[in-house]
Amino acid sequence: MTDVRCPCGTGLLLGECCGPLHAGERAPTAERLMRSRFSAFATGDTAYLLRTWHPSTRPRELELDPEDRWYRLDVLRTERGGLLDTDGVVEFRAYRRSPSGAGTLHEVSRFVREDRQWLYVDGAVS
Numbered sequence: 001m002t003d004v005r006c007p008c009g010t011g012l013l014l015g016e017c018c019g020p021l022h023a024g025e026r027a028p029t030a031e032r033l034m035r036s037r038f039s040a041f042a043t044g045d046t047a048y049l050l051r052t053w054h055p056s057t058r059p060r061e062l063e064l065d066p067e068d069r070w071y072r073l074d075v076l077r078t079e080r081g082g083l084l085d086t087d088g089v090v091e092f093r094a095y096r097r098s099p100s101g102a103g104t105l106h107e108v109s110r111f112v113r114e115d116r117q118w119l120y121v122d123g124a125v126s
Helices: 030-043 046-051
Strands: 069-080 087-098 101-114 117-125
Touching: 030 046, 030 069, 030 087, 030 101, 030 117
Parallel strands: none
Antiparallel strands: 069 087, 087 101, 101 117
């Protein structure tokens, strides 16, 4: 599976893009974490999603709809979230298909970096 295109949209193979993050590497920026989380939604990796979710807002469990197919990610804006920052914001639009039809998710997500690890906190969906 690492020799397929990464769902996050960089054009790289999954094994050279989000795959190493799913396997345990730390994301260097909030945007990279957000992209890797999108790829985790696309590949059904709930363990990674929970592991990269801040404990203060993380659900006890997470069940993804296996019929949803997340296929495209557009990063619209980032604020902070760099190598030296402790927080960041990433605005994105994600596209999905399911048997009930196609849809988009527009979210402004908040991230924090604790112990040199970026974590998803929450997001405002519109």
